[in-house]
Amino acid sequence: MIYFDHCASTPPHEEVIRTMAEVMAQHYGNPSSLHRGGLEAKKLLQRSRGLVAGLFGTEAEEWVFTSGGTESNNMAIVGAARRSTARGNHLITTEIEHPSVYDTFKVLEKDGFRVTYLPVNAGGFVSLSDVEAALTEDTSLVSIMHVNNEIGSVQPIAAIGELLKTRRSILFHVDGVQSVGKLPIFLREWGVDLFTASAHKVRGPRGAGLLYVRNGLQLEPLMAGGGQENGLRPGTENVGAIVAAAKAFRLAVESQEERSRRMQRLRSRLVSCVQDIPELVLNGWADASGIGGSTEAGSHASHPREEMSPHIVNFSYPGMKPEVFIHMLEKHRILASTKSACSSKDDKPSRVLQAMGASAARAASGIRISFGDEHGDAELEWLCQMLGMVVGKLKPLERKDQRE
Known part of the structure; x- marks a missing residue:
């Protein structure tokens, strides 16, 4: 065939499969444990975080490991919206976002947030002038995907980021699930505050994703628990999947x-x-x-x-x-x-x-x-x-x- x-999903690299199997077999300690097995597992997490950070010109502490793009998008959008209610309850996205973004905004509407869904033209592109016209004094978050997952239209993320740099009270989230490994990505240059990616879209394992959270930015956690991943994602980390995912992201970005x-x-x-x-x-x-x-x-x-x-x-x-x-x-x-x-x-x-x-x-x-x-x-x-x-x-x- x-x-x-x-x-939808990609066949994992053989190298990624071997890495995940080796880590699962040899480093099964809980990264939160104080014994040698736990410390070794923790070092693998730190190394993977640093590897990912280096790929995108960022700092290691700015990355959160998640279960995939859907969780990353929910964590970014809901976490930012709820944390920013003091600045305003107006949110902006587009009519063509992935369901993990679009449906999340629909839920936030039920919670009392006002959401503007920007239109696109016949080619599937958002207009920069429409973004600017939608901004209000109450706008706290703009979320626009980089590459549309159905038709492949590439949105003007750099231009939108430049526009929002003059309004630093407004957070900028980008769903990059379909762009990592296909297009160059410059998070700092574009002024992106939150960025999501998924390993199984770049020949990595399912159940592993990334969320970039710019230094100094605080999100409202979706879950309570043990405080892992800077308190944003409690629960024992899936070390094997994370290490394999980091390798898949490296292979994708480098090629x-x-x-x-x-x-x-x-x-x-x-x-x-x-x-x-x-x-x-x-x-x-x-x-x-x-x-x-x-x-x-x-x-x-x-x-x-x-x-x-x-x-x-x-x-x-x-x-x-x-x-x-x-x-x-x-x-x-x-x-x-x-x-x-x-x-x-x-x-x-x-x-x-x-x-x-x-x-x-x-x-x-x-x-x-x-x-x-x-x-x-x-x-x-x-x-x-x-x-x-x-x-x-x-x-x-x-x-x-x-x-x-």
Whole structure:
């Protein structure tokens, strides 16, 4: 099988698997224990924290180990919102955030917070002017993802961070789950206060994630307990998963430039393949830089750094159920997905595509292809061939549905 669902999860590095197994077998002491076994485990945690900090030009004490992106996003957003009520109860995010962010803000609304959900244009980009216009004297938190997990649009994080530097009372959270290892990240330069990442998106173990908390910033803990992870995440640390995750992040960041170039080439080829099939419609800007391609909701608008992530291509087959398309591809050894893995089991149209102005038929038929380290020209050419063949087989069903 050829696995084109790296946005959902990735096959772990063999080196990462070996590291996790070795740590679990040899360093099973509780890091909070005072004996040698505990101290050795604690040293591994400290070393892993320092390794991660070095990758992003930060300090070791600014990183919290979590169970993954969802917990990190909840911890950042809820912790910051509740801690900042004295400054204001107005929060800002976008209409296309991952469910772990979007649904968290919905919960905070029920708790009395006011939330502004920023719109996006037809390419899936947030406007810097919309961010600025939404700011009020009561705004305490802005949360905007770096790379959208469904369509791959890259938001202007640097520009937004620069805008917020003039309002240091407003915290800036960035969901970086889909950008680590694919795009360069400069947390200090961008003025990011909170940043989240997940190990299993970069060929690390599931159940391990990161949360960057800028020095001097205090969050309201979500749980009470033993005080581990600077009091933000009580409970005995999963040392094996943390050490393996740190290694996966290192491998991903160190090889990011080469990976990005290779995936960009694959993305450009796949975009051309999709454009050659009349029944398929690309979602998001068509070319590699994010400029060009007609859209359902209008023409390209001015926007700083409008670009697409190199590892994601999203397209629709309006009038066709996406699960039918996915299962047809699977019969030909191709594993792909529809929308976010967290939302893929419901049959609702994509919230992201709807926010971009897509029709109901287009929003309900999105297909996501996401690349990984194992993909090259041969895998891409097979995918292109199978897309054409699957559409050819499904086209009669589409016509029948239309007549009915």
